[in-house]
Amino acid sequence: xxxxxxxxxxxxxxxxxxxxxxxxxxxxxxxxxxxxxxxxxxxxxxxxxxxxxxxxxxxxxxxxxxxxxxxxxxxxxxxxxxxxxxxxxxxxxxxxxxxxxxxxxxxxxxxxxxx
Amino acid sequence: xxxxxxxxxxxxxxxxxxxxxxxxxxxxxxxxxxxxxxxxxxxxxxxxxxxxxxxxxxxxxxxxxxxxxxxxxxxxxxxxxxxxxxxxxxxxxxxxxxxxxxxxxxxxxxx
Numbered sequence: 001x002x003x004x005x006x007x008x009x010x011x012x013x014x015x016x017x018x019x020x021x022x023x024x025x026x027x028x029x030x031x032x033x034x035x036x037x038x039x040x041x042x043x044x045x046x047x048x049x050x051x052x053x054x055x056x057x058x059x060x061x062x063x064x065x066x067x068x069x070x071x072x073x074x075x076x077x078x079x080x081x082x083x084x085x086x087x088x089x090x091x092x093x094x095x096x097x098x099x100x101x102x103x104x105x106x107x108x109x110x111x112x113x114x115x
Numbered sequence: 116x117x118x119x120x121x122x123x124x125x126x127x128x129x130x131x132x133x134x135x136x137x138x139x140x141x142x143x144x145x146x147x148x149x150x151x152x153x154x155x156x157x158x159x160x161x162x163x164x165x166x167x168x169x170x171x172x173x174x175x176x177x178x179x180x181x182x183x184x185x186x187x188x189x190x191x192x193x194x195x196x197x198x199x200x201x202x203x204x205x206x207x208x209x210x211x212x213x214x215x216x217x218x219x220x221x222x223x224x225x226x
Contacts, residue, residue, distance in 0.1 A: 035216075042218040045213040093158075095211060103161050
């Protein structure tokens with residue numbers, strides 16, 4: 001069975017460039033989360049999509065960060081004008097919302113390096 | 116209010132020993148406390164989880180102990196094995212909202 005997939009697995013970019021990170025959640029999962037994991041740090045919440053509700057964007061660190069979820073499935077996290085401090089592993093998770101609470105399943109992450 | 120504090124930052128345990136990782140939380144609204152295991156280059160994977168209506172949950176060699184009054188919970192790994200060497204994160208949330216994670220514990224099991 002397919003789990004959460006993310007692409008690319010690694011991304012190296014130059015400071016000031018825009019990047020797009022993709023997440024394919026588990027089929028049928030209605031909730032999707034983005035987290036960021038910096039070297040030696042824990043996981044930091046970024047944004048949460050739940051069905052057709054307005055997303056919870058409370059974790060986005062700046063207006064350079066945005067995310068979309070099209071058709072209730074695939075999500076794209078966009079970082080504009082990347083900075084060196086954006087270097088981290090970006091993790092996507094999805095959950096079924098079949099009950100309360102529900103397990104969040106994580107993808108392998110995208111490692112972003114900003115030079 | 117949302118913080119989850121985890122200790123120790125790193126832990127070395129001899130094979131066959133007991134590994135213990137502790138977490139404390141502040142938000143009394145939290146009602147779900149999972150532990151995630153993460154191997155290098157992989158995403159976190161759910162290991163075991165507990166809700167505050169029980170004080171202990173055991174799954175194989177892994178046990179969560181939960182103290183609601185102290186707002187603390189811990190992970191015990193019995194008969195620790197080299198394959199348990201990984202980074203462990205405690206977390207907490209309420210409903211299906213975002214998880215608030217601890218800072219992680221790097222566990223190394225030595226022969």
